[in-house]
Each structure stands twice: as C-alpha cells, then as structure tokens.
Amino acid sequence: MDYFPLFCQMKGRRVLVVGGGEVAERKLRLLLQAGAQIQLVGRELAPEVADWVNAGRLTWQAKEFDERQLADCWLAIAATDDQLLNERILAACNARQIWCNAVDDPDNASAILPAIIDRSPLLVAVSSAGQAPVLARLLREQLEANLPQKLGDLARLAGRLRSRVKLRFATLKARRRFWERFMVHPPLLAAFEQGGDVEAIADALLVEDDSPAMAGSVTLVGAGPGDPGLLTLKALQVIQSAEAVVYDKLVSDEVMNLVRRDADRHFVGKQRGFHSLPQEEINALLIRLARQGLRVVRLKGGDPFIFGRGGEEVEALQQAGIPVSVVPGVTAAIGCAAATRLPLTHRGVAQSVRFITATHKPGDPEPDWSHFRPGPETLVFYMGLSLRERISRLLLAQGFAPELPVALISCGTTPQQQVRHTTLAQLPRVGDDLPSPTLVIVGESSGLPMVD
Structure with a gap:
C-alpha cells in the first residue's frame, strides 16, 4: 500500500492552492464542493476560476508563493508545471507537517487526490498512487456507470435509521445483519428507483422478525490454487459476507485479503510439514462457530471435494444439524x-x-x-x-x-x-x-x- 486512503472533513478549513490555471480549476471545484476555505496564489486565472473569485467563493492573491502563506493551512496544492516551485512547496509543507498535493507531479507530493465517484454521502475514491491517473479515471468511469444514482438516498435513509436500529438490536452482530438485509432488500431498492414509500418499507423491515436469519451456517468454499482471479463470483460473494473464516495454509494471502476485515479468522494449518489442527478439531470448531449464530466459511485451497476432506466436514455438520452448503473451486491440477x-x-x-x-x-x-x-x-x-x-x-x-x-x-x-x-x-x-x-x-x- 503506497498511500493510506483517508477521507478528510475540509468544511471551513483553510487550503492553499498555488496556481490559477486550468489545472488548478479541477482541484478548486472539488475543494469548493467540500466547503473548504481556499486561498489562491497565482499570476493568471482561468475564466471559471476568475468567476469564483469575483463571486467571493475564494480568496485570491496575485503574488508568488511565500512560505508564510501556509499559516493555519490544513492542505496545500501545487497546481503548477514548475517542478522547482513544486519542490519548494513540498519542502515548506513537510517542515510544517502540512499535507501537500502536486498535480501530475507525485514525486513532489505527500498526498494524492483520487478520482471520485460522488453519491453523497457515499463516496468512492480510486487512486493509482499518481502512477497511472488515466487508468484511475477509466476505472472511475466504469464504476460511475454501474453505481445507481440513488445510492446516496439509500445512505441518507440509513443515517436517519441508525439510532432506531441501535435500540432495536442489542448486539453489533444483530445490527450488522440488519444492515446487510437492508442494503439489498429488493422492495426497498425498487421503491427508490420507482419513487415508492421507502420510509414505510424501512419501518416494516426494522420490525420484521429476523430470528431465522440469525441461525448459524457453514459454507465450504473452494479458494482455488492461489490466484484470486480464479475465485468464482459466488465464492467471492460468500467470503465477503462471512462473519468467521476457517482457512488453511493452502489459501493464498491474496485470497485472504478479500475476506471482510471484521470477520473472525481461524487458521487451522493443513499442509504437510506444518503444525495443523486435527480434522476432528476442525469439525468441532466449525460446529461451535455455527452454533454461535455466525455465518461461517470454511475456506479451502483448490476444491473442497478434491483431496480437501470436504466430505468429512459436511458429514460432521449434517450430523450436528448445522445448515451447510458447498461452493466449488478450481482444483490445483x-x-x-x-x-x-x-x-x-x-x-x-x-x-x-x-x-x-x-x-x-x-x-x-x-x-x-x-x-x-x-x-x-x-x-x-x-x-x-x-x-x-x-x-x-x-x-x-x-x-x-x-x-x-x-x-x-x-x-x-x-x-x-x-x-x-x-x-x-x-x-x-x-x-x-x-x-x-x-x-x-x-x-x-x-x-x-x-x-x-
């Protein structure tokens, strides 16, 4: 991870932008949308930037960059094509512990401004760490085309319901399960698209008895031979909804990186020459986790039923009365x-x-x-x-x-x-x-x- 992704609250916070041309215009538009207090330094202004200045939306000084202009700033943006100037700005920012972005000059930046898909309050950001901005833009366009415009409305409704959900469901696990049902509930999504009564549908969903959904289950998932691109779509969906994952040495780190971050992880070994949990203890672990009401994924290298002892685990789970299903994988051969x-x-x-x-x-x-x-x-x-x-x-x-x-x-x-x-x-x-x-x-x- 070359850069740590972080969303910052910029409303009312001071930002210095050096340069007022077309390059600066793109960054200024985003900062204005975020409510930042902008000070602009530069000799020339692009037409739209000049309109913003005349409208009083930002402060402009027709001067050269001076380190004193960084006083009380949270962020500085070097929107110039002068590499030496960008280096000066970065050095001054580093001395003051201020984040600095240099447009199209990642070597002189401590922060990257990503490509953004805005479905406020939902935001999706895509970055190539400054290495391939056109690739990030193309990916943003693909995501933009596939994310419904109404996602922001769904997020705002969820925000209005948060306090009620906390009262309705006592545990974090129960609340998480409610939100997972809420976000994919077909009648609710249809009401957003067709202008239906989303509040009434949400109210009904909130009081719905969710006890059947709270029953634990186990899904045996084939993780394939290592390349995460060989996971099936169903395998990816299942592991990203798992609350507990039991995995072995043959599951690659790249596949494990796709597991949701808040899932409990249980390593059981299962490779020749490495300490591993006996199969009977693995069976008992799967049963115990499922009886806690968790959605459990037993993640296996290759395919669960090709030398993966998946049949033994299915048999043990069925005898214990645990709902079990299998998602096949690409076997190693x-x-x-x-x-x-x-x-x-x-x-x-x-x-x-x-x-x-x-x-x-x-x-x-x-x-x-x-x-x-x-x-x-x-x-x-x-x-x-x-x-x-x-x-x-x-x-x-x-x-x-x-x-x-x-x-x-x-x-x-x-x-x-x-x-x-x-x-x-x-x-x-x-x-x-x-x-x-x-x-x-x-x-x-x-x-x-x-x-x-």
Whole structure:
C-alpha cells in the first residue's frame, strides 16, 4: 500500500492552492464542493476560476508563493508545471507537517487526490498512487456507470435509521445483519428507483422478525490454487459476507485479503510439514462457530471435494444439524496445468486424467499401484514433492518408460510459480529447491512443445 486512503472533513478549513490555471480549476471545484476555505496564489486565472473569485467563493492573491502563506493551512496544492516551485512547496509543507498535493507531479507530493465517484454521502475514491491517473479515471468511469444514482438516498435513509436500529438490536452482530438485509432488500431498492414509500418499507423491515436469519451456517468454499482471479463470483460473494473464516495454509494471502476485515479468522494449518489442527478439531470448531449464530466459511485451497476432506466436514455438520452448503473451486491440477499451458488431455496423447493423493491417513491402506498401467493417461499427484522417489520407483516397477515426461509445478497460478521438466527416471533428482505446494504431473502431455 503506497498511500493510506483517508477521507478528510475540509468544511471551513483553510487550503492553499498555488496556481490559477486550468489545472488548478479541477482541484478548486472539488475543494469548493467540500466547503473548504481556499486561498489562491497565482499570476493568471482561468475564466471559471476568475468567476469564483469575483463571486467571493475564494480568496485570491496575485503574488508568488511565500512560505508564510501556509499559516493555519490544513492542505496545500501545487497546481503548477514548475517542478522547482513544486519542490519548494513540498519542502515548506513537510517542515510544517502540512499535507501537500502536486498535480501530475507525485514525486513532489505527500498526498494524492483520487478520482471520485460522488453519491453523497457515499463516496468512492480510486487512486493509482499518481502512477497511472488515466487508468484511475477509466476505472472511475466504469464504476460511475454501474453505481445507481440513488445510492446516496439509500445512505441518507440509513443515517436517519441508525439510532432506531441501535435500540432495536442489542448486539453489533444483530445490527450488522440488519444492515446487510437492508442494503439489498429488493422492495426497498425498487421503491427508490420507482419513487415508492421507502420510509414505510424501512419501518416494516426494522420490525420484521429476523430470528431465522440469525441461525448459524457453514459454507465450504473452494479458494482455488492461489490466484484470486480464479475465485468464482459466488465464492467471492460468500467470503465477503462471512462473519468467521476457517482457512488453511493452502489459501493464498491474496485470497485472504478479500475476506471482510471484521470477520473472525481461524487458521487451522493443513499442509504437510506444518503444525495443523486435527480434522476432528476442525469439525468441532466449525460446529461451535455455527452454533454461535455466525455465518461461517470454511475456506479451502483448490476444491473442497478434491483431496480437501470436504466430505468429512459436511458429514460432521449434517450430523450436528448445522445448515451447510458447498461452493466449488478450481482444483490445483486444473488451475496449475492451465497456468503453465500443460494440457492434461490431448488428442492422440492423453485420453484421460487421474488425480492421486501422494499422502494418506495413518492406518489407511496404501494406494494399489497395480492399478497404474502405461497408456494414454495423465497422472497428477497432489502433494507429491516429498514422495518423488517413491512415485518414480513404483511407476517404473509397473512398466512405465524411464523417459516418460514429468512436470513439477510449484505454487502454480501465483507470482511464485515455478516449473521443472524432467523424466520419470530422473524425477528423484529434480525439485529439491521447490517449495510446497507442488504437483507432480506424469504423462506424455507434460512434454508437449506448447509448454515453456
């Protein structure tokens, strides 16, 4: 985060703007809308700026910048194309602990003025930290087109109801749930658009019995192999409405950054070589959280039902009488293969694909390796990095060719993604430098020329 986003109350507060041309005009308009007390310094004025001066909306001095003009200022804006002057203004502001914005000159600024979507009292600000202002403007235009004009009216109604909501609902959790229903209530939104009686609908919603909504539930959500762009829309909606999130080591930081900030987070490990909570304790945690009336998300790397023990958790929750649902995710084999342009099936090369877990629960029978036969099939071993020697030895014993291509994909779909290509015979000697999680993909398709 290059800049900390902050909305400031500028009403009646003094702002110095240096420069009165067209560049300054854009900033002055926003400051006037915010009710700032503006002192303008500059030799020339753009026509509209001159109109504001004549109307008494701001004070103008046809002078050069002087550090004494910063007295009692909360903010200074350098709206000039003179870099040396901008540097002087920034230095003077820094000495006085005053925020300084330099238009189109981020190197000489301590504050950035973002692109704004105004649905007052709702404001949306977009910033590129001064690096790509056109990109920020284009994004603002897209948001502007998709945000209804009536959002400000909805926010003002919510403001009028706040004291009543506090009286109606004793706990923060109950109030939050009311507001979440309020903001998406179809009859209320329709009344805003069509000119209906929004006050009456809000009153009815406020006294509505919300006890069914207060029941806890658990949703198992597939977080995919790491890239947050591979989350489904439904997965994103669910994790952003969760009140508690139970997650494991395979869920990337980028995905966790999408979880609402006020949600309780419970880390349970679940990666080979790391301390993790036993599955029975995870089941008990999910049940306990749901019985507290929380909307719980069990966030799992990949897909919950592909080596994610999701079936065990669903079974435990159903036996406890907890409502449970599942949102599928992109499993690691599919996501990582696509990210490296490795086709798991390919005409004339691989007619089928098999997903295999390289680990198993203590006490469970060993996988029956006699089922693996050479042929037009791709084998994908999950969590196979530490078992490369075993995979190589047992497949060779089943008659697989020593020169059969093998690909190892570490941290697939993420910026840390690494790929190693080798053969089945050489597999034990490749990959010591790779971090987990790593897939081991065995088959002719892993050596196709479309792969880097």
